[in-house]
Amino acid sequence: MTPQDTQGAVAHWSVQDMLREYLTTGRMAEVVYRDGAGQVCIAHDTIRDIFSRAGKDFILLGRGEMVGVDHVITIDGRFPTVSCC
Known part of the structure; x- marks a missing residue:
């Protein structure tokens, strides 16, 4: 997902798997995302x-x-985007 792609706001299964990995391990992540005003934000959090x-x-x-998954730019430097088909 990219911030510009708001039509497909449901995350692809591989993105969900990556997010679940962070959720289940409780590992800290650097999440870079755009807030509601369009500002780029960086959070170091679980x-x-x-x-x-x-x-x-x-x-x-x-x-x-x-944070909407479609607003996430990177998680620990990895882009949560998937090219399909």
Whole structure:
């Protein structure tokens, strides 16, 4: 997912697997994302939860910040994008 691609707001299964890895291990991650105002934010935190609402996937950071997966730019330098087909 890229911030520009808002049509496919549900994360691909491999992105979900990567997020679940961080969730289950409790490992700290550097999450770079765009907030609602379009500002680039960097959080060094754990991923507390992964969930879907209204057809979109979100992560909940340890500090309580909810981030849409489609707003995530990188997690520990890895791009959560998948080219399919």
